Amino acid sequence: MTSKENPVIGREGSQPKGVARRREILDRAIDVFRERGADGTSLRRIAEAIGISHAALLHYFDSREQLLVAVYAHAEAQRSAPDSRTGVDSILDAAVINVEVPGLVQLYSTLLAASLESRSEVGKTYFSERFDRLRAELTEDLERGQDAGRIRTDVPADHLAALIIAASDGLQIQWLLEPSIGLESTLRTFAELLLPPADGDRAGG
Amino acid sequence: MTSKENPVIGREGSQPKGVARRREILDRAIDVFRERGADGTSLRRIAEAIGISHAALLHYFDSREQLLVAVYAHAEAQRSAPDSRTGVDSILDAAVINVEVPGLVQLYSTLLAASLESRSEVGKTYFSERFDRLRAELTEDLERGQDAGRIRTDVPADHLAALIIAASDGLQIQWLLEPSIGLESTLRTFAELLLPPADGDRAGG
DNA sequence: GTCTATACTTTGATAGAC
DNA sequence: GTCTATCAAAGTATAGAC
Numbered sequence: 001m002t003s004k005e006n007p008v009i010g011r012e013g014s015q016p017k018g019v020a021r022r023r024e025i026l027d028r029a030i031d032v033f034r035e036r037g038a039d040g041t042s043l044r045r046i047a048e049a050i051g052i053s054h055a056a057l058l059h060y061f062d063s064r065e066q067l068l069v070a071v072y073a074h075a076e077a078q079r080s081a082p083d084s085r086t087g088v089d090s091i092l093d094a095a096v097i098n099v100e101v102p103g104l105v106q107l108y109s110t111l112l113a114a115s116l117e118s119r120s121e122v123g124k125t126y127f128s129e130r131f132d133r134l135r136a137e138l139t140e141d142l143e144r145g146q147d148a149g150r151i152r153t154d155v156p157a158d159h160l161a162a163l164i165i166a167a168s169d170g171l172q173i174q175w176l177l178e179p180s181i182g183l184e185s186t187l188r189t190f191a192e193l194l195l196p197p198a199d200g201d202r203a204g205g
Numbered sequence: 206m207t208s209k210e211n212p213v214i215g216r217e218g219s220q221p222k223g224v225a226r227r228r229e230i231l232d233r234a235i236d237v238f239r240e241r242g243a244d245g246t247s248l249r250r251i252a253e254a255i256g257i258s259h260a261a262l263l264h265y266f267d268s269r270e271q272l273l274v275a276v277y278a279h280a281e282a283q284r285s286a287p288d289s290r291t292g293v294d295s296i297l298d299a300a301v302i303n304v305e306v307p308g309l310v311q312l313y314s315t316l317l318a319a320s321l322e323s324r325s326e327v328g329k330t331y332f333s334e335r336f337d338r339l340r341a342e343l344t345e346d347l348e349r350g351q352d353a354g355r356i357r358t359d360v361p362a363d364h365l366a367a368l369i370i371a372a373s374d375g376l377q378i379q380w381l382l383e384p385s386i387g388l389e390s391t392l393r394t395f396a397e398l399l400l401p402p403a404d405g406d407r408a409g410g
Numbered sequence: 411g412t413c414t415a416t417a418c419t420t421t422g423a424t425a426g427a428c
Numbered sequence: 429g430t431c432t433a434t435c436a437a438a439g440t441a442t443a444g445a446c
Binding site for chain 3: 429430431432433434435436437438439440441442443444445446
């Protein structure tokens with residue numbers, strides 16, 4: 001169930017009852033964003049879709065931003081459950097899967113932009129830690145790839161990690177605005193850039 | 206002055222008087238965003254900083270989004286005036302310059318995220334055209350580089366163009382959240398990935 | 411602990427007076 | 429062209445029922 005380290009993000013008091021109800025709310029809220037993105041999703045609309053008052057929502061989440069971050073974290077945790085590998089491919093695969101649910105990409109982009117604002121505390125913390133974690137995992141994976149000869153060694157792995165995440169994020173947005181760019185093929189091209197220069201013409205598996 | 210094709214974006218009626226006043230407003234508004242980003246920048250705050258009412262602002266721009274897009278377009282047009290080259294380096298240099306003004310990166314990210322929403326018409330149009338233009342310019346430049354032997358030819362130039370823009374956008378955000386990642390050095394690493402595989406060890410200028 | 415009702419404040423937007 | 433007045437919607441906060 002991958003609930004060992006799920007970022008709960010809500011209020012502190014983690015009584016079993018509250019946690020269960022919070023999960024219910026998040027599950028319903030995710031559906032709202034799947035359909036409508038972060039667009040018409042005011043607290044009152046979300047609450048209405050769930051069947052409670054908007055004030056009740058704020059009983060579980062201190063602010064709208066906290067709720068939205070929790071929704072995105074919850075959705076992402078669900079998605080990363082199946083494979084849970086930390087490789088380069090998982091990032092690129094995730095990008096292709098993400099754009100199938102424009103509402104979540106939109107939610108991600110909106111929250112990320114908001115996290116840059118000075119007042120954003122929850123968002124800034126969440127995305128800082130998320131990027132730190134993703135970069136660390138990817139760097140490790142790339143270094144293993146370098147040791148195994150699958151990744152070129154003339155460039156630092158941590159740079160590549162940051163670039164892969166950045167390119168993935170940026171391309172998803174470009175694709176939503178112009179689907180003809182070919183998200184998957186473009187990302188595969190990026191993966192080719194990571195290969196070590198072929199000495200002869202030997203292609204690895 | 207690079208005013209031949211400046212995206213004016215405001216109202217249609219382009220009387221000289223209105224245009225001049227609109228420029229005044231944009232110039233003042235840019236300063237507001239430089240200081241405060243898209244954060245505390247309601248129409249009323251911007252109007253107050255300019256010295257008019259918020260309703261007067263809406264006389265020149267049909268909506269808040271239209272004003273903000275115009276502000277960003279105006280700021281970007283100012284910045285791209287000095288060099289106006291269309292190369293890969295200009296994109297990467299622009300990224301380094303951009304993060305020195307966090308408010309503008311924040312404004313860019315906010316507007317871009319908003320442009321993904323269904324209701325956004327001005328934003329969607331602006332960013333779609335902007336990405337189309339940037340990708341086309343970059344692709345051309347990369348193809349010239351491929352012909353000149355400066356860029357590797359085993360990957361399509363249009364893919365590289367989209368990736369460079371995406372990585373630049375994404376990295377600026379990562380850097381704002383975690384400056385230790387080294388924006389400039391990481392982008393230089395990306396530039397290295399574009400080089401043709403060295404046959405011997407000959408380094409080109 | 412959970413939730414409704416309600417009120418407060420800010421915001422984008424519109425209408426009409428000067 | 430600019431203002432004041434006004435509106436509806438939204439985020440937030442509090443009081444109190446159960």
